[in-house]
Amino acid sequence: MSATPVLALRGVSKRFGAVQALTDVELEVHAGEVVALVGDNGAGKSTLVKTIAGVHPVDEGVIEWEGRPVHINRPQDAQGLGIATVYQDLALCDNLDVVGNLYLGRELLRYGSLDEVTMEKRSRELLNTLSIRIPSVRIPIASLSGGQRQVVAIARALIGEPKVVILDEPTAALGVEQTAQVLDLVERLRERRLGVILISHNMADVTAVADTVHVLRLGKNNGAFPVKGTTNEQIIAAITGATDNAVTRRLARNAEATQ
Amino acid sequence: MSDKTTMRQPLDEVPPPAVAPLDPRLLVREEGLKGYLTEFKRKLKGGELGSLPVILALVIIWTIFQLKDSLFLSSANMVNICYFMAGTGMLAVGLVFVLLLGEIDLSVASVSGLAAAVFASLSVTHNINAWVAVVLTVLTGIAIGAIHGFFFAKIGVPAFVVTLAGFLGWTGLMQWLLRGTGSLTIQDKGLLHVLGQRSFFMNQSIAGAYILATLGVGALLVGSLIDQSRRRSAGVPFRPTGEILVRTVALAVVAYVAAYVLNKSAGVPNALVIFLATLVICDFVLRRTTFGRKIFAVGGSIEAARRAGINVAMIRIVVFAISGGFAAIGGLFLAGQTYTATLQAGTGNLLMLAIAAAVIGGTSLFGGRGNVWSALLGMLVIQSIQTGLDLLNMDQSIQYMITGAVLLAAVVVDSVSRRTQRSSGRA
Numbered sequence: 001m002s003a004t005p006v007l008a009l010r011g012v013s014k015r016f017g018a019v020q021a022l023t024d025v026e027l028e029v030h031a032g033e034v035v036a037l038v039g040d041n042g043a044g045k046s047t048l049v050k051t052i053a054g055v056h057p058v059d060e061g062v063i064e065w066e067g068r069p070v071h072i073n074r075p076q077d078a079q080g081l082g083i084a085t086v087y088q089d090l091a092l093c094d095n096l097d098v099v100g101n102l103y104l105g106r107e108l109l110r111y112g113s114l115d116e117v118t119m120e121k122r123s124r125e126l127l128n129t130l131s132i133r134i135p136s137v138r139i140p141i142a143s144l145s146g147g148q149r150q151v152v153a154i155a156r157a158l159i160g161e162p163k164v165v166i167l168d169e170p171t172a173a174l175g176v177e178q179t180a181q182v183l184d185l186v187e188r189l190r191e192r193r194l195g196v197i198l199i200s201h202n203m204a205d206v207t208a209v210a211d212t213v214h215v216l217r218l219g220k221n222n223g224a225f226p227v228k229g230t231t232n233e234q235i236i237a238a239i240t241g242a243t244d245n246a247v248t249r250r251l252a253r254n255a256e257a258t259q
Numbered sequence: 260m261s262d263k264t265t266m267r268q269p270l271d272e273v274p275p276p277a278v279a280p281l282d283p284r285l286l287v288r289e290e291g292l293k294g295y296l297t298e299f300k301r302k303l304k305g306g307e308l309g310s311l312p313v314i315l316a317l318v319i320i321w322t323i324f325q326l327k328d329s330l331f332l333s334s335a336n337m338v339n340i341c342y343f344m345a346g347t348g349m350l351a352v353g354l355v356f357v358l359l360l361g362e363i364d365l366s367v368a369s370v371s372g373l374a375a376a377v378f379a380s381l382s383v384t385h386n387i388n389a390w391v392a393v394v395l396t397v398l399t400g401i402a403i404g405a406i407h408g409f410f411f412a413k414i415g416v417p418a419f420v421v422t423l424a425g426f427l428g429w430t431g432l433m434q435w436l437l438r439g440t441g442s443l444t445i446q447d448k449g450l451l452h453v454l455g456q457r458s459f460f461m462n463q464s465i466a467g468a469y470i471l472a473t474l475g476v477g478a479l480l481v482g483s484l485i486d487q488s489r490r491r492s493a494g495v496p497f498r499p500t501g502e503i504l505v506r507t508v509a510l511a512v513v514a515y516v517a518a519y520v521l522n523k524s525a526g527v528p529n530a531l532v533i534f535l536a537t538l539v540i541c542d543f544v545l546r547r548t549t550f551g552r553k554i555f556a557v558g559g560s561i562e563a564a565r566r567a568g569i570n571v572a573m574i575r576i577v578v579f580a581i582s583g584g585f586a587a588i589g590g591l592f593l594a595g596q597t598y599t600a601t602l603q604a605g606t607g608n609l610l611m612l613a614i615a616a617a618v619i620g621g622t623s624l625f626g627g628r629g630n631v632w633s634a635l636l637g638m639l640v641i642q643s644i645q646t647g648l649d650l651l652n653m654d655q656s657i658q659y660m661i662t663g664a665v666l667l668a669a670v671v672v673d674s675v676s677r678r679t680q681r682s683s684g685r686a
């Protein structure tokens with residue numbers, strides 16, 4: 001694993017009016033590492049993702065990219081660095097067809113006009129590797145099922161050449177086969193030396209693919225664990241805070257020290 | 260953890276099939292005419308009405324007026340309709356762009372009136388070259404639209420309020436420009452000569468109309484065939500040759516009949532030629548460029564567009580600038596009809612007619628759905644009604660009431676079809 005993380009958050013805080021959604025959050029992602037981000041509902045996971053993706057800028061703290069501090073104020077900034085994001089709310093345009101959504105903002109051109117044929121061809125290939133069945137890539141997103149939309153949103157993140165891929169609950173709406181394909185995909189991204197941030201409520205998925213698990217609780221770091229040598233119970237305890245005692249804190253400290 | 264690994268297979272063991280097997284639930288069209296009919300019925304039920312209601316409305320309107328006055332379908336009257344629809348049509352084209360964003364521009368008519376006054380005062384009062392004055396006038400329209408766009412996109416004032424303020428303000432500016440005289444006579448030269456009532460394509464030569472028809476039909480045929488062969492070689496679904504031929508023949512029938520009818524009188528008005536060329540260019544911009552794609556994206560979901568890296572504020576400002584530009588161009592067309600800039604320019608029901616045309620033609624008020632051809636179809640309906648009522652010497656009061664009813668009907672069709680599309684998953 002490389003010495004400098006490709007993406008690092010240092011003391012990031014974010015407020016929404018009276019809600020302190022994130023407080024002094026630390027996070028490191030290395031190339032070729034899958035970081036799972038877990039936490040209860042409302043813990044601030046999606047907020048963290050959106051600050052990295054440039055949907056809303058951080059209030060305090062620094063985001064470092066390949067060791068250098070960067071300012072991510074707009075989605076374009078994050079995309080420019082090489083951060084691709086699958087949002088929990090998907091963020092697709094209902095009126096555009098599948099191809100249009102996949103390539104939105106990154107359209108392929110041919111003699112200055114849209115190259116629909118190549119985009120359509122690549123879309124079909126990409127969706128095939130995710131083994132999703134979509135009646136046609138030319139129907140509007142509005143007419144797809146929830147899981148089909150989710151796969152489109154995931155496929156969207158793979159177009160272009162990202163260095164870090166962020167997946168906010170990517171398998172929430174997926175069937176057994178499609179979930180397996182997405183987990184496969186995460187492993188392929190790791191093999192290609194990309195950094196991956198995976199948010200999930202499913203412990204089985206997390207332990208299956210992640211290298212490190214970061215727990216977020218009430219907008220604060222609540223421990224980072226290497227997946228090897230950590231039991232689900234320890235992670236769950238950190239998530240719920242139910243056994244928030246000296247033992248778990250000690251475990252968390254040790255885990256951070258060995259990282 | 261081992262149960263997970265058995266569930267997942269490495270990708271190289273399951274190579275994705277080269278061509279995805281078709282989903283058995285996808286309704287594939289049957290071969291032949293029957294297939295078209297069943298698909299047509301399915302689309303109707305799903306609220307995908309397309310151009311059907313407009314064409315139906317047009318047939319009904321033409322039948323009624325023809326029964327009332329046998330001159331209605333005469334060649335001379337058809338030339339009239341084609342000539343007079345171009346001016347308002349230009350306003351409708353600009354509105355299509357704004358409607359695609361899901362917004363509205365209530366200032367287009369007053370900007371068009373102002374444009375006529377600006378042009379007249381530049382070219383007549385200040386003696387500026389007629390072509391230069393045209394450019395300056397259009398730039399004025401673009402600047403006005405950009406101002407509307409700025410207040411909407413950057414300050415966050417709702418578009419209908421900004422453009423309503425513009426509606427009043429620009430009318431005031433026009434009156435100020437024409438103060439004293441109340442009207443200015445424009446010279447019959449430069450672009451305004453081309454836009455005049457006696458200006459026809461290729462000087463009324465019979466060949467002109469047929470050349471235009473052939474150009475249109477040929478472009479459709481060649482374009483479709485090239486697209487088909489590219490898609491075929493890329494291995495993606497393509498339109499069967501039979502369907503291409505049917506579409507080409509349908510356009511050919513309409514184009515050549517129109518050419519024949521217009522030729523029986525004076526031919527194709529130049530104003531119409533410019534209008535059609537504008538539609539072709541705008542259609543290309545909206546459907547074939549990244550800029551057009553961005554407009555649809557913002558009209559579909561602002562947040563999704565923003566997260567895709569689209570500069571939403573910029574798109575909004577540019578779209579309102581386009582609308583302002585087309586309003587100014589439309590104003591020049593309307594001024595060309597009488598060679599005057601008057602206090603009446605851009606007043607009355609012009610705004611309603613332009614909005615109605617865009618919506619009647621099938622561009623949704625709710626954003627994200629529509630195309631510029633709706634300006635043509637809608638204008639055919641609107642101008643037919645206008646011309647028909649004029650032929651019957653209907654009072655203006657009646658004309659206003661009918662325009663209002665037609666606009667309401669178009670919006671009702673739009674709303675209902677949107678609701679049906681929602682419930683059948685297509686909006």
Ligand SMILES: Nc1ncnc2c1ncn2[C@@H]1O[C@H](COP(=O)(O)OP(=O)(O)OP(=O)(O)O)[C@@H](O)[C@H]1O
Binds near residue numbers: 041043045046047088
């Ligand atoms: N745009 C916003 N405006 C105001 N408050 C917000 C906004 N977005 C999030 N919050 C608040 O921030 C907190 C964290 O929300 P967030 O969506 O990040 O949770 P999460 O960890 O992703 O939860 P879940 O597992 O349910 O997706 C919540 O208390 C939420 O109410």
Ligand SMILES: [Mg+2]
Binds near residue numbers: 046047088168
């Ligand atoms: Mg969330």
